[in-house]
Amino acid sequence: MIACKVNGTSRRLNVHPMKRVLDVLREDLGLTGTKEGCGEGECGACTVRIDGVPVNSCLVPAAHLDGVSVETIEGLGANGKLHPLQDAFVVEGGAQCGICTPGMIMAALQLPRGASTVDIQAALAGNLCRCTGYEAIYRSVKKGARGR
Ligand code: FES
Ligand code: FES
Numbered sequence: 216m217i218a219c220k221v222n223g224t225s226r227r228l229n230v231h232p233m234k235r236v237l238d239v240l241r242e243d244l245g246l247t248g249t250k251e252g253c254g255e256g257e258c259g260a261c262t263v264r265i266d267g268v269p270v271n272s273c274l275v276p277a278a279h280l281d282g283v284s285v286e287t288i289e290g291l292g293a294n295g296k297l298h299p300l301q302d303a304f305v306v307e308g309g310a311q312c313g314i315c316t317p318g319m320i321m322a323a324l325q326l327p328r329g330a331s332t333v334d335i336q337a338a339l340a341g342n343l344c345r346c347t348g349y350e351a352i353y354r355s356v357k358k359g360a361r362g363r
Contacts, residue, residue: 219280221246222290232278236270237261239277240287248288248317252343259342262318263287267363269322271341288317291324300324303359304352311346318342319352327362335360 217228221244230239237254240246240263252260254273261272264286265279291298300320303309310316319342326338335356344352 217277217281219282220284222286223284228277228280230277232276234277235273236263236265236275236277236280236285237272239280240272240285246287246289250314250317252314252318252345257343258315258318259322259339260315260318262321262342264321264324267325269324286321288320291320298359299361300356300359303357304355307351307355307358308348309352309355311344311348311351315342315344315346319344319356323356323360325363326356326360328360330357330360332357 217230219226228239228243230243237249237251240249249263249272250260251273252258256271256274259271262269263272266283291301300323304316319339322342323338326334332353335353
C-alpha cells in the first residue's frame, strides 16, 4: 500500500509499484486534468508537482509516491475560483486545444509575479505546445504568475 497526499488529501493507493503516476492519477484517482502527450518524458504535458518540484508523471513509478505530496491541476483553484494562472490562460488565449495547458501551468507555478520572459521560457523549457503560439502562453504566465 502506498500512502501519500494528493492535492492536500491523504490517499492510500493499492496499485502496482511500477504503474506510472500519470496513470494512477487518471485511472485510480479520476484526476484527468493531467494529460498524456508523448509518454516518454519529452513534452511536459503530464507535469505535476511532487513535494513542490515539477516532474513528468509519465516517467515516475507509483512506488515513488510513498510519503510524498502530489499537486495536480485540480488542486489549484480555491473557493470555486480559478488560480490566477488558470484565469490568465483563459483571458490571454494561452490554451488552444488545451492538452499542454495543465502541464504548462504546473511547470510555471513557482514563477513570481513580474517574472521576466527569459525566466518564463526557462521554466517552460520542458513543455511543448504542438498547437504552436508560444507568445500567448508566455503572456498568460506573465499575467498570472504569483509565486509559491
Ligand atoms: S507525456 Fe509525459 S513528458 Fe510527454
Ligand atoms: S494548446 Fe494545444 S498543445 Fe498546447
